[in-house]
Amino acid sequence: MLRSVFAKTAYDQRRSLLGWVAAIVLLVLMYAGIWPSIRDQPSMSDFLNTMPEAFRSLFASSGADMSTPVGYIQIEFMSFIGPTLVIVYAVAQGSRAVAGEEDRRTMDLLLAEPVSRSRLLLEKATAMVAGTVVLTATLGLALVVEGQLFDMVIPVDRIGAAMLHLALLGLVFGAIALAIGAVTGDVGLSRAVPAGIAVVGYLVNGLGPMVSWLEPLQRYSPFFQYIGHDPLRTGVSGPAAAVAAATVLVLVALAVVGFRRRDVHG
Amino acid sequence: MTGTSIVRTHGLTKHYGATVALRDLDLEVERGEVFGYLGPNGAGKTTTLRLLMGLLRPTSGAAEVDGLDAWHDSVEVRRRVGYLSGEPALYPKLTGAQHVDFLGHLRGTDGRLAAKRFAERLDLDLGRPSRELSKGNRQKLALVLALMSLPDLLVLDEPTGGLDPLAQQEFQAIVRETTGEGRSVLLSSHVLSEVQRVADRVGVLREGRLIAVDRLATLRERSLHHIRATFADAVEPLTFAGVPGVRDLQVHDHSMSCSAPETALDAVIKEVGRHTVLDFECAEAELEETFLAYYEKEAVHAP
Numbered sequence: 001m002l003r004s005v006f007a008k009t010a011y012d013q014r015r016s017l018l019g020w021v022a023a024i025v026l027l028v029l030m031y032a033g034i035w036p037s038i039r040d041q042p043s044m045s046d047f048l049n050t051m052p053e054a055f056r057s058l059f060a061s062s063g064a065d066m067s068t069p070v071g072y073i074q075i076e077f078m079s080f081i082g083p084t085l086v087i088v089y090a091v092a093q094g095s096r097a098v099a100g101e102e103d104r105r106t107m108d109l110l111l112a113e114p115v116s117r118s119r120l121l122l123e124k125a126t127a128m129v130a131g132t133v134v135l136t137a138t139l140g141l142a143l144v145v146e147g148q149l150f151d152m153v154i155p156v157d158r159i160g161a162a163m164l165h166l167a168l169l170g171l172v173f174g175a176i177a178l179a180i181g182a183v184t185g186d187v188g189l190s191r192a193v194p195a196g197i198a199v200v201g202y203l204v205n206g207l208g209p210m211v212s213w214l215e216p217l218q219r220y221s222p223f224f225q226y227i228g229h230d231p232l233r234t235g236v237s238g239p240a241a242a243v244a245a246a247t248v249l250v251l252v253a254l255a256v257v258g259f260r261r262r263d264v265h266g
Numbered sequence: 267m268t269g270t271s272i273v274r275t276h277g278l279t280k281h282y283g284a285t286v287a288l289r290d291l292d293l294e295v296e297r298g299e300v301f302g303y304l305g306p307n308g309a310g311k312t313t314t315l316r317l318l319m320g321l322l323r324p325t326s327g328a329a330e331v332d333g334l335d336a337w338h339d340s341v342e343v344r345r346r347v348g349y350l351s352g353e354p355a356l357y358p359k360l361t362g363a364q365h366v367d368f369l370g371h372l373r374g375t376d377g378r379l380a381a382k383r384f385a386e387r388l389d390l391d392l393g394r395p396s397r398e399l400s401k402g403n404r405q406k407l408a409l410v411l412a413l414m415s416l417p418d419l420l421v422l423d424e425p426t427g428g429l430d431p432l433a434q435q436e437f438q439a440i441v442r443e444t445t446g447e448g449r450s451v452l453l454s455s456h457v458l459s460e461v462q463r464v465a466d467r468v469g470v471l472r473e474g475r476l477i478a479v480d481r482l483a484t485l486r487e488r489s490l491h492h493i494r495a496t497f498a499d500a501v502e503p504l505t506f507a508g509v510p511g512v513r514d515l516q517v518h519d520h521s522m523s524c525s526a527p528e529t530a531l532d533a534v535i536k537e538v539g540r541h542t543v544l545d546f547e548c549a550e551a552e553l554e555e556t557f558l559a560y561y562e563k564e565a566v567h568a569p
Contacts, residue, residue: 002360002368012359105355111321112349112412113372114341264321266312266351 005110005120009127013093017131020089021138027085028142031077035152038072048075058206069152070232073143078162078232082139083223086166087198090132090174095190097124098255099181102265111264118256121182125252128174136167154232161236168244169226173198175251183258185265198222222247272297272419272450273318277327280313287313288474290327295419295452298445302465302482303454310474311454312352315423318452319349331419345373348415352423352454354408362392362399362407369411377414384410387436402428413440420444422453426460438464462486470557478557487529488560490551494523498542505540509533513559520544525551525559 002008048056048066058079065071098121101107110120140163144156173194181190201221205228208218218224225244229237273295280288288310295301305311316322317329320340329336331343356365366381385392390406399407405428412420420441426434441451441464455461461468462482469479480488503517511530516523526534531548538546 002364003371005372008368105351105353106357108321108349108351109355109357109369109411110372112319112344112347112351113369114345114374115372116341261323263323264316266316266321266353 005115005123006127006130009097009124010130013127013131017134020085020135024085024135024139025142025146027081028077028139028146031073032143032146032150032152035069035072035147035150039067042067054207054210057209058203069147069154070158072152073154074230074232078166078227082166083169083202083226086132086135086139086170087173087194089135090128090170091177091191091194093128093131094174094177094179094194095181095187097121097128097178097181098259099185099187099190102181102185103187105266107264108266117260121178121256121259122252125175125178125255128178129171132167132170132174136163136170139163139166158232158235161234162231164236164241165226165231165244168241168248169222171248172222172225172244172251175248175255179251179255179258182255183262185262270296273301273329273331273452275314275317275327275329278314278317278324278329279326280310280317280322281325286474288317291476293469293476293479295450296467297450298448299466300441300445300451300453300461300464302458302461302468303452303471304458304461304468305454305456305471307456309471311456311471312423313474314471315349315352315421315452315454318421319344319347346418348412348417348420350408350412350420350422350425354405356396356404356407358397359395361395362390362410365396365407365411366392366414370414373415375415380416381410381414384413384440387440388433402430402433405429406433409437416447416449418449420449420451420453422451424455425453426455434460458485458489472557478560485556488527488556490525490527490556490559491531492523492525492547492549492551493531493534493538494521494545494547495538495543496521496545498544501541505537506534509537525555527556527560 001011066075098107101110111117140159143154143159147153176194176197177190180193181187184190201223204214204217205221205223208214208221208224219228222244225237225240229240231237271294273293275291275293278288278291278293279286291310291314293314303311303314313322317324318331318336320336320343323337332346334343334346336343360368362381362385363378366378370377370381382392385406388406388410390403390410392407392410396404396407409422409425412422426437429437441453444451445466451464453461453465458468465482467479468482468485470477497520500519501517501522503515506512506515506517506522506524509526509530510533512524512526512534514523514525522538524534
């Protein structure tokens with residue numbers, strides 16, 4: 001069971017991950033359960049149309065239609081709750097990986113053994129990726145299975161595409177947390193910085209289409225890579241996925257370099 | 267000369283910002299010896315040990331373990347070393363046996379049998395999660411984890427802190443066996459009494475400088491004692507001033523106080539015995555005082 005840093009990190013996560021999975025299954029069940037009554041209420045779309053444009057742009061990306069399952073899930077789940085859940089999870093894992101281990105002083109225990117700092121960090125990063133994949137896969141599965149129960153049918157490949165982009169979005173912020181924790185060893189900082197960037201990134205992406213000076217910045221927001229091309233309708237965007245994946249890789253590389261060079265806090 | 271020392275540092279220096287934690291340390295630990303690394307809290311002992319483990323990067327100078335650089339070849343160094351940190355932390359939910367299993371896998375050697383034996387000797391239950399253990403038992407577990415790979419060098423930061431007297435005795439026996447097998451031990455402490463039963467040599471650190479390295483026997487001879495005596499009659503200061511090694515002598519008609527190294531005690535007591543004694547007191551001084559008295563001047567005057 002405890003054969004490596006990766007296995008240990010995964011083992012540590014087992015209970016919390018189980019909690020996350022249960023929460024997601026229930027949350028999706030709730031959204032799917034409400035769907036029939038939303039569908040039968042065409043005035044919902046009219047109501048959305050009366051909302052200020054800025055508000056719609058923030059919470060209902062690219063003019064989704066509430067009367068279709070895709071539009072409903074897009075607006076109600078994928079634009080805010082879904083990303084929040086996955087980002088919170090990934091940031092917690094990224095922050096725990098190095099800074100958390102140092103904060104609890106257990107890093108000394110690990111680094112008393114003949115394991116290089118790079119390997120330790122890469123195994124921790126892999127565990128973060130694995131946990132995020134489990135989380136988004138569960139979410140995708142819940143959307144497919146529970147959606148069927150309430151006639152909220154979305155093509156499976158589109159859900160898969162959206163989950164891929166969602167996982168990458170979470171990992172971008174998880175990797176920021178990991179890198180800041182690896183470079184500074186500061187748990188607080190490794191959570192605060194990605195949280196701040198997430199808020200700014202969210203606003204820039206949401207308000208970009210309406211605020212002229214923000215528009216050129218929109219495509220740099222991780223949220224733009226995540227949802228700008230509307231994955232529930234158009235599927236996977238290769239370039240967007242590549243940008244997100246490259247961001248994660250660069251951040252992990254920075255984390256390795258930073259962690260190898262510095263003093264470990266005791 | 268290469269090959270005789272398991273630990274060797276050259277001008278090892280560590281700054282934390284403007285604070286100098288360790289300056290210009292030249293330290294050697296020979297193979298097969300127990301080296302007691304002494305000094306008050308904050309003197310730089312932990313910094314030295316963490317530099318050896320590659321947890322800290324030297325500001326200047328270098329540390330070698332078994333001929334390998336402690337920073338650049340840290341992984342190879344750690345393969346040869348068992349380390350107990352100064353304030354050992356454990357995983358609260360894991361049992362002792364799970365710690366043994368996990369860290370054994372990271373090291374690539376199965377330490378289960380050795381760990382079981384050490385745990386039995388220290389009277390430690392490996393089956394309980396570490397959060398349920400008392401402070402003393404957590405210390406035992408951390409110690410077992412450092413010992414279990416039977417490494418060439420043990421680097422132990424304040425190993426007996428929190429151990430009960432029985433466990434301390436067992437620990438000392440384990441340390442002696444370790445060097446009996448040709449392996450080496452570097453252990454730190456802020457009190458001499460913790461290391462005096464096991465150390466072959468002792469180094470004393472003060473404010474980041476190594477002020478003395480000596481054989482334990484020599485150190486004991488020099489260890490200062492505070493003597494205080496009250497007499498029935500007035501005494502002459504000169505009678506005590508003549509005893510070699512006596513320092514800080516104060517005589518106020520019926521009473522006398524002074525400090526003297528262990529080697530001068532006999533002469534002092536004989537001198538005291540020539541008078542009628544009402545009260546007599548003799549106590550070993552703090553280690554630091556001994557060192558301030560005998561070694562610091564030498565360190566300052568050294569070229």
